[in-house]
Amino acid sequence: MTTARQPPRRTLDEQLIGAVIPTPLPRPAQPPAPMPQLPAALPAAREPVDDIVFDVARPDADGRVAAGALLRALRWPSGHRLHVNVTDRLLLVTARPDGRHTVGARGALPLPVAAQQMCGIGPHQVVLLAAVPARDLLVVHPSNTITRLLSNLHAAVLRGASHAH
Known part of the structure; x- marks a missing residue:
């Protein structure tokens, strides 16, 4: 009768061979993640902020609005570089x-599609434009924001009028 040969038992003093488990290669440190871009600070006023110029416009299919009068008030000529921020x-x-956008040749103001979507501005939806020359700033208000603000104002006026009688 033949007996099956059993493998030799390992002893506690055995060690693994270095060639079987290679030394890990040094890896370069990962570059740090880029910092998120913070909203741009509003420019300091050049003069009192009582001079605001308003206009109403509709973005075209390319997301541009005609804003010639406001761009003249701001002294932003064609090709002027702009930064668009949502807040x-x-x-x-x-x-x-270093702005990524420019004033168009015919006084068109670019409104990036992503920014329009973040503000709830639909295609060809009316927007209120407010130029603040003292701050070198143009604010685009979606019509739904204007509707909400005016509704709140009218509700307050009507509440006040009903208490006056």
């Missing part, structure tokens, strides 16, 4: 030398 469901447009 509180409003578009803030400021002049910046």
Whole structure:
């Protein structure tokens, strides 16, 4: 009768061979994640902020609005570089030398599609434009924001009028 040969038992003093388990290669440190871009600070006022110029417009299919009068009030010529930021469901447009957008040849103001979507501005929806020359700033208000603000104002006026009688 033949007996099956059993493998030799391991002893506690055995060690693994280095060639079987290679030394890990040094890896370069991962570059740090980029910091998120913070909203741009509003420019300091050049003069009192009582001079605000308003206009109403509709973005065209390319997301541009005709804003010639406001651009003249701001002294932003064709080709002027702009930065567009979204805050509180409003578009803030400021002049910046490193801006990604430019004033169009016919006085058209670009409103990026992503920014429009973040503000709830639908295709061809009316927007209220407010130029603040003292701050070198143009604010784009979606019509739904204007409707809400005016509704709240009218409700307050009507409440006050009913108490006056």
